Amino acid sequence: MSIQNKTAMIRIAKANLKAEKTKNYFVGSVIALAAFLLTVVMTFGYNSFTNLQHESNFQALFYNLNNNEISRLKEIEGINKIGLYKEIGREKKEERLLSILYTDQAMMDLSNANIVLGKFPTKENEIAIEKDFQLSDDRSLGLGDSISLQFRNNASKEFQTSQFVISGILQTTASGNENRIGYNALVSSAFVEADPFLSKEDYSAAISINNSSSYSNEELKSKIKEIGQRMGISERNVQINNVNVDSNNLSGSTVISILSIMLIIALACWLVIYNIFYISITKRIKQYGQLRAIGATKRQIKQLVLYEGKNLSRKYIPIGVIFGCLMSWILSGFHWNAVPSFLLAFLAGLLTKVTVRASLNAPSKFASRISPITAIRHVDADVNTKKEKRNSKRLTPFSLAALNLSRSRKKTVLTLLSLFLSGTLFVSLGTLLNSVDPISKAEKYFPNHGRFDIQINNELYSETTSLSDLQTEGQLSTSLKNKILAINEVEDVIEHQYIEAAIEGIKTDDGAAIVSIENIPTLNNERWSSHLAEGKIPDVDSSDASYILLNSASSDLDYYGAHYAVGDHISFIIANDQEKVKHDFEIIGDITDKNSGTSFYLPPKVMQTVAPFNSNKSYEVITMDKSNEELIKSELEGVILNEDTLKLLSFSEVVESNRIAFRTITISVYSFMVFIAVFSMINLLNTIITTISARKGELGLMQAIGMSRKQLMAMLTYETGFLVVGSFTMALFTGNLMGYMISKSAGNMGGLSYIQYQFPWSAIFLYFLVILLVQTGMVQFVRRSISKQSIIEQLN
Structure with a gap:
């Protein structure tokens, strides 16, 4: 196309735009809206993932490492940095939780934590604590203040009270979050060495992989497992930091989800712009016919329509992108990475421009095929x-x-x-x-239609404290049950028993095959027993420890690829940090309840027999009709006030x-x-x-x-x-x-x-x-x- 003809087409396109202001507003609104949505999706998504990435810089945790294993770990090629830490204990009062740790500087760096005021604790009685942490008397903390903490020693499992002087103010990635209930504090290596139990505890290590971003999601996870295998570390003691890995190395499902949202936006934009331009062209068929009559080619007519779209894109895409950036900035909580966000916003604008161009392809071809004769006969209808x-x-x-x-x-x-x-x-x-x-x-938490549930606090679970360790405390005792039954308007207390056990003979990439065992319900079990597919259900009052009930629909069994049937024999290893026992069972029946994650069931008396600890996990409290729930709740809170491993659910x-x-x-x-x-x-x-x-x-x-x-x-x-x-x-x-x-x-x-x-x-x-x-x-x-x-x- 010559420069003169191109200039003429551009002038005609501009004249058409001036003559059809209403159409331009509609098309412009659609273009701006599409650019706005794509910009928000791309920039907000990027900043959300980036904020997750900044929560930590390590890709995996290795638990229970002795000094020899730590030295060997440092010699492995491919590891960029190793940070060491120990869990000292936790103090829980009312609705807040304080985790007390010892870490080295490398662990601080990998966790993106730092001392913003004062210094790292070096003396036995020094501690660094987060500024947002409040004492029970609402007193704020400052450098040099004394603080008394009562916590359960993570090594001895005993309560102790220690006096500290605040040497530094700790800042973590969660600092400043108003909805927090968990806080952190750091003690010195001198404190650890002075404790006869903590000093003998193994360290846990966080590792950072060299060039971790160069691996795919699955490749990086395989690399971590390979390091654990080379070290001879039990796979149960290897934990992948999925937040870091999945945010830095996106999985296929995450990418597909983001692309699907973008595709829906682009298709909606394409459909509307296509329709608007198609209607506009049918309205101007006579004009296009006249242009063809005076010598305009098909290509020129096509370019005429495309010029209109290009001019509208130039005008409205920047508006959508700017407002999209503003919205993304607000949604990201003002933690916004400007340079990459602007680059993504530019890409969103470019994608919008491509979408507009694609939506104009069919209307422009339609306009280019209009002949002078067609224009004369046109009545804007498909006549029947x-x-x-x-x-x-x-x-x-x-x-x-x-x-x-x-x-x-x-x-x-x-x-x-x-x-x-x-x-x-x-x-x-x-x-x-x-x-x-x-x-x-x-x-799910109240299967017997109870109004309250007193259960072991899952907030206390950690890499060194399992459910069985907390059950060993025996706080869900007969004495506690009697105290609950003594509360006015409490009708009954139902025990829920739960054991985590390893299936002997099955090893997976994640270590032992850990499955759950629960007690057969003592009440309201008609609906539950309706899932029986084969065999029979053991009597709820039985004390025979020879038989066990299988739930073949359990997702855990499917995950481990373990398949059993009635008549099969199975062995379990049940353990806590003090004792390990083995039990053999014959599968007497099979229920298929896919809504339950539990793999096996035993009568309540057998549960207590096979576990070397108190297997109670929760007490479901049944109240009388029209009872005063607020009063009962208050009394239940008083009953468990000194039971530090328990929490109350209403x-x-x-x-x-x-x-x-x-x-x-x-x-x-x-x-x-x-x-x-x-x-x-x-x-x-x-x-x-x-x-x-x-x-x-x-x-x-x-x-x-x-x-x-x-x-x-x-x-x-x-x-x-x-x-x-x-x-x-x-x-x-x-x-x-x-x-x-x-x-x-x-x-x-x-x-x-x-x-x-x-x-x-x-x-x-x-x-x-x-x-x-x-x-x-x-x-x-x-x-x-x-x-x-x-x-x-x-x-x-």
């Missing part, structure tokens, strides 16, 4: 003569509306498709969200916590769907506006031959109604069907039985209300558009 003859016998506003929509089938289908897709997405996801039952999820509080969590997810999902729906609304509004504009003369002629304004409004209202209500009906049926299928599939997965299909009345009502408002708005818009011009003005 037989149908028109049939309709002409019974012309009403309703039949005219149907006829008008059928005349431009492609435009109608595209608009319906856009509304249908967003509506289907809204209804299907709304169905899934509505099917999540927070009460059913909470009942059924109502668990339900409320679930509701809050689900509400947060619901808001996030609906927020994303609203942005997608905006594309469809813009598309619909553009269709209505261009329809009225293109048929201005036709509408004026109808009024001139006797059609009243009321009939004209009715016809146009029916047209918008067909599009809005038609897409609503289709989306309602398809979306609900998809939501039903998704809910059923999810509910049949192990551990997700609390997802049961519920008709989404609230989502449907919300969707109907939005559709009603849109329809009302469209009608008002059409009425004002028609009333602004007289019949003479419309005919001109």
Whole structure:
């Protein structure tokens, strides 16, 4: 194309843009919205992953290493840095938890922790503590202050009280978080050496791999396991830092999720821009025919349409990118990496430009194929003569509306498709969200319909403190049970027993095959026993330690690739940090309960027999009907006040916590769907506006031959109604069907039985209300558009 011809096409394109300001606003809004969403997804996603990366710089932890193993670890090529630490103990008061540690400087660096004021503790009585930590008397801490801490010594397992002087203020990656309940403090090596138990404890080591970012997700995890194998370290004592590995070396599923979101945004943008330009071109067919008549080539016509898109992209993409960056900055909590974020924002703008260019490809080809003869004969319709003859016998506003929509089938289908897709997405996801039952999820902890559960505090679990170690404390004792039963309005206390055991003879990449064993329910076990597939269930009062009940649907067994049947024999190793025992069983029955993660069941008396410690994990408290739950809760808190390994769960509080969590997810999902729906609304509004504009003369002629304004409004209202209500009906049926299928599939997965299909009345009502408002708005818009011009003005 010569420079003169190119300049002429650009001038025509600019003139078209000036002449069609309404279309430009619609297209510009879509382009800006797409750029905004892509920028937020890319920059917020990057900064979220970066913030996770900065929580730590190590890729794995190796537990229980002696000095010889530490020396050998330092000699391994491929390891960049090794940090050492010991867990000293934990102090728990009310709702806050203080973890007391010893670390070397390398561990501080790998954990992104530092002393921001004062110095690292070196004397036996010195400690560094986080500034945000508050004492029970709300007294703030400062350098030189004395502090008394009562904690359970992690080595001796005994309580001790130690006096410290604060030598430094510690800052961690969690410092400044207002919702924290856990804090950290550091003691000196002198404190460790002075303690006869801690000084003999092995160290744990954090390692940083050289060039870790050059490995894929699976390659890096394999590298860590390989180091553990070379060291002869039990795989149970090797823990991969998944937060660091997965945020630095994205897994395939994470990448697919991000790309899927970006693809949905790009497709929505493509569909709307394609439709708007297609409608615009059909409106200007005569203009393109005239250009072809005076010598314009197909390529020039195509470039004319592409120039319009390019100019709009130049104007609106920067707006979307700027607002996207601002939103990402706010969502990231102002922890925003400017340079990479701006580069990603530029990439988001580039991707939006490519999407716009792709969406213009088909309309530009359509425009280039318009010949002068086609332009002369064009009536903006796909005429069906037989149908028109049939309709002409019974012309009403309703039949005219149907006829008008059928005349431009492609435009109608595209608009319906856009509304249908967003509506289907809204209804299907709304169905899934509505099917999540927070009460059913909470009942997992209260299988006997109790109102409270006193259980071993899982916050105390660590790499050196297992569940069996805490059970050894025996705080869920008969004495405690009797104290609970003595509380007024407490009807019963149900013991829940739980053992973690290793299957003898099975080794995996992660070490021993650890499975769970629970007691057979003593109450309400009819529904539970309905899962029996083969054999029989041992008597709940049995003391015969020869038989065990299998749950072949357990996800743990499937994970380890272990398959057993009734009649098989199996051996377990049950241990804590003090004792290890072995037990052999014959499988007497098999239940298939995929909603339970438990692999095996034993009668309660047998549970106590086979475990070398108290196997109780929790006490479920059954209360009387219409009891005063607040008063009971207060008394239960008093009963366990001095039992440091226990915590109290309330059924109502668990339900409320679930509701809050689900509400947060619901808001996030609906927020994303609203942005997608905006594309469809813009598309619909553009269709209505261009329809009225293109048929201005036709509408004026109808009024001139006797059609009243009321009939004209009715016809146009029916047209918008067909599009809005038609897409609503289709989306309602398809979306609900998809939501039903998704809910059923999810509910049949192990551990997700609390997802049961519920008709989404609230989502449907919300969707109907939005559709009603849109329809009302469209009608008002059409009425004002028609009333602004007289019949003479419309005919001109």
